[in-house]
Amino acid sequence: MTPDALNRLVAQLAKLPGIGEKTAQRLAFHVLRSPPDFAKGLAAALTEVVDKVRLCPRCFSLHDGPADTRCGFCTDARRDDKVLCVVENISDQLALERTKEFKGRYHVLHGVLSPLEGVGPDQLRIRELLLRLEDSPIEELIVATNPDVEGEATALYLTKLLKPLGLRVTRLAQGIPMGGDLEYADQATLARALSARREL
Amino acid sequence: MERFTDEALVLSCVDYGEADRLVTLFTRAHGRLTAFAAGARKSKRRFAGALEAGTWLKAQLVERRGDTLRLDGVDVLRSYHHLREELPRIARALYSLELCRELLRDHEPHEALFDALRGYLELLEERQAGPTSLLKFELDALQHTGFRPRFAPCALCGGPTGARPLFDPEHGGVVCEGCAPRVPRGVPVSASLVDALARLQAGERTPLPAELRARARQLLNTFIAHHLGRRLKSVDFMEQVGTD
Ligand SMILES: [Zn+2]
Ligand SMILES: [Zn+2]
Numbered sequence: 231m232t233p234d235a236l237n238r239l240v241a242q243l244a245k246l247p248g249i250g251e252k253t254a255q256r257l258a259f260h261v262l263r264s265p266p267d268f269a270k271g272l273a274a275a276l277t278e279v280v281d282k283v284r285l286c287p288r289c290f291s292l293h294d295g296p297a298d299t300r301c302g303f304c305t306d307a308r309r310d311d312k313v314l315c316v317v318e319n320i321s322d323q324l325a326l327e328r329t330k331e332f333k334g335r336y337h338v339l340h341g342v343l344s345p346l347e348g349v350g351p352d353q354l355r356i357r358e359l360l361l362r363l364e365d366s367p368i369e370e371l372i373v374a375t376n377p378d379v380e381g382e383a384t385a386l387y388l389t390k391l392l393k394p395l396g397l398r399v400t401r402l403a404q405g406i407p408m409g410g411d412l413e414y415a416d417q418a419t420l421a422r423a424l425s426a427r428r429e430l
Numbered sequence: 431m432e433r434f435t436d437e438a439l440v441l442s443c444v445d446y447g448e449a450d451r452l453v454t455l456f457t458r459a460h461g462r463l464t465a466f467a468a469g470a471r472k473s474k475r476r477f478a479g480a481l482e483a484g485t486w487l488k489a490q491l492v493e494r495r496g497d498t499l500r501l502d503g504v505d506v507l508r509s510y511h512h513l514r515e516e517l518p519r520i521a522r523a524l525y526s527l528e529l530c531r532e533l534l535r536d537h538e539p540h541e542a543l544f545d546a547l548r549g550y551l552e553l554l555e556e557r558q559a560g561p562t563s564l565l566k567f568e569l570d571a572l573q574h575t576g577f578r579p580r581f582a583p584c585a586l587c588g589g590p591t592g593a594r595p596l597f598d599p600e601h602g603g604v605v606c607e608g609c610a611p612r613v614p615r616g617v618p619v620s621a622s623l624v625d626a627l628a629r630l631q632a633g634e635r636t637p638l639p640a641e642l643r644a645r646a647r648q649l650l651n652t653f654i655a656h657h658l659g660r661r662l663k664s665v666d667f668m669e670q671v672g673t674d
Contacts, residue, residue, distance in 0.1 A: 248447045345524045345667035346442050346483065379483050379514060379524070386517040387671060416479030418511035 236262070288362065290338040290355050292320055303336050310334045315372040316359065316388065318342050318381065326374060334372075337362065342380040343387055351387065359388075363395065370398040377404045377422075431494050436460055437507070438489045439547060441531040443481045445471055453481050453501060454531060455489060458544045462534035465491055465501040480504045484513070484523050484551055513554045518673035522564050523554050525664040529568060532658050533575040543574035561674045562630070562637045565646050568654070569631045577657050579603040579650075581628035586612060595624050597649060599656035619649065643674050 236258055243254035261269050286293040286301035293301035303309065313334030317323045323336050339354045351357075373388055375381035389399045405423030406415055415423070436457040443453045451470035455463050470477045480487055486509075490502040513519040530547055534540060550567045553559035572578055580603030584591050587609050594607045596616030604624050605613050623645050626638055638646065655661045668674060 343667070345521065345664040346528055347444075348663035348666065350666055350670050379520065382514045383517065383520045386515075386520070390517060390671075414478060417506055417509045418479050418482075418514075421511060 285338075289336050290340060290358065291323055291336055308333070311367050312369040313372065314366075314368045314370070315374050317374050318376060318384075322374065322376075334370075335368075339375075339384070342375055342384045344380050345383070354384075356388070356391070360391065363392070363397070368397065370400060372400050372402065374402050377402075377419075431492060433490070433492050433502070434460075435488060435490050437544075438463075438487055439527070439530075439544070439551070440481055440483055440485045440487070441527050442483055443467075448472075451477075451481060452498075455501075456530055456534060456544060456547065457489065457491075457539075458541055459539055461538040461540060462531065462536050463491070463499055464536070465489070465499040467501040470501075477501075477504060479509065480506050482509065483527055484510045486510070486548060486551070508552075508555075510551050510555045513551070517671045519554050519557075519559075521664065521668045521671050521673050522559070522561075523551060525662065525668060526550055526564065526567055526571075528662050528664045529571055529654070532662065533571060533577070540574055543571055546570050546574065560637060561643050564674070565627075565638070565643065565650065566630050566635075568650055569627070572654075573631075577653075579627075579631075579653050581624050581631060584609055591621070591624055593621050595619055595621060597624075597652075599653045603653075620645070623649065640674075647674050 239258045239261070240251070240254045243249055243257050244251050246254075249257070261272070282294045283292055284294075284297065285291070286304055287298065288300045288304045291301050291303055293299075295301070310333050313332075314337055315323075315326065315332060315334055316337045316339060317326065318339055318341065320338055323338055326332050326336075337355070337359050339356065339359075341349055341354050343349060343351065343354070371388075371392055373385040375384045385401055392399050403426055405419065405426055406412065412420065436459050438455040438457040441454040441456050441462070443451050446452045446466070449469050449472045451467045453465055453467050453470075455465060457463055467477055467481060470481055481504075486507045488505040488507060490504070492500040492502050494500070510523070513523050526547060530543065534543075546567065550559060550563065553563060569579070579599075582591050582604065583589055584595075584604065584606040585598075585602045586605045589606055589608070591604050592606045592608075595604045595618075596607070596610055596613055597604050597619040598613040598616035600615060601613055604619065605616060610616060623642060626642055627646060627649070629636070630638070651661065651665055
């Protein structure tokens with residue numbers, strides 16, 4: 231019979247996305263076989279992440295400062311207050327940040343409108359975005375949602391809300407990826423690339 | 431293992447694990463099918479933009495005993511990407527897809543409905559479908575799947591529905607005042623609405639005024655929710671974006 235403690239660990243691990251019962255068991259045995267310091271470090275890291283990492287109350291990105299303070303993206307004085315980039319999630323924000331091209335502020339929606347999944351505007355950080363616009367000098371809002379149906383729906387919905395406020399609303403350009411191949415591009419991408427062509 | 435190719439419309443698509451997606455297709459000859467698209471989240475080339483809701487494609491499918499179908503490859507016939515340029519058109523397209531997804535059953539072909547859905551998406555893409563076209567599409571979809579609502583004559587006695595009809599999804603639609611005692615859960619409905627829906631169902635192509643459309647929407651929502659056992663999710667979206 232397997233010890234209860236081991237069963238509990240397997241059951242917890244199996245709740246992680248993409249981890250089945252078998253993999254959970256393998257991971258649990260790995261923890262058991264490793265030096266005790268590894269398990270202690272893992273447990274401490276898990277506890278720390280839930281205790282310390284929270285969402286920034288301004289942009290809803292990750293933040294590990296004291297409660298009620300804003301994150302580095304929001305407080306960095308070198309960043310431009312006039313441009314705000316709206317992203318679906320934190321991984322997209324980090325991807326944009328890695329380009330080192332964008333120097334404005336961010337707003338993380340934590341999802342996109344998904345009519346077929348029943349995800350509406352109230353489940354996203356849209357109300358918070360509107361509140362934020364009331365007391366900030368933002369002139370341009372870049373909508374950086376994905377170019378799929380949900381991302382497009384979200385971008386159009388935001389445009390409908392924000393255009394009347396006199397803001398400049400822009401959308402990330404869409405087209406052929408670098409190193410891409412016209413022959414393999416889908417119709418929608420190719421059509422968008424054609425209509426957004428630029429003078430050389 | 432059996433390989434087959436079928437024309438299909440993508441009804442919906444969800445991410446599965448790190449790299450894959452599960453796609454629900456409305457195939458012309460095999461009805462609704464759910465297939466596993468390996469690597470669809472990562473490989474941009476194999477399914478390049480093709481698994482978006484509404485895309486019309488030729489699907490290469492592989493069936494293995496006791497296993498989920500596998501989507502091996504696709505050829506896009508039309509991606510209907512222009513309809514993604516406006517919120518009301520996105521909302522209507524997604525609503526029509528969800529309606530079909532819920533009305534259909536796996537492996538039950540409905541070629542007439544397939545053609546109706548494709549025709550409707552085509553109209554949306556070409557900006558030729560207003561809100562009345564959606565009501566008409568819904569009535570057609572219900573008819574093709576055996577849920578045709580009855581607006582005239584009376585669903586119970588077959589007589590004229592008269593000036594004070596009642597609507598009761600449980601009894602299939604509209605009943606006359608005389609049959610009212612037999613439908614305790616029936617709700618009063620205006621004769622003008624019943625008349626408008628009966629004409630639309632019969633193929634008359636006159637756009638309905640907004641006020642009548644709003645009441646038709648409520649009535650169809652009730653009817654569809656009764657037969658599916660739940661309200662369609664994209665109905666809320668249509669309300670949120672202020673379209674019908
Ligand atoms: Zn912040
Ligand atoms: Zn009757």
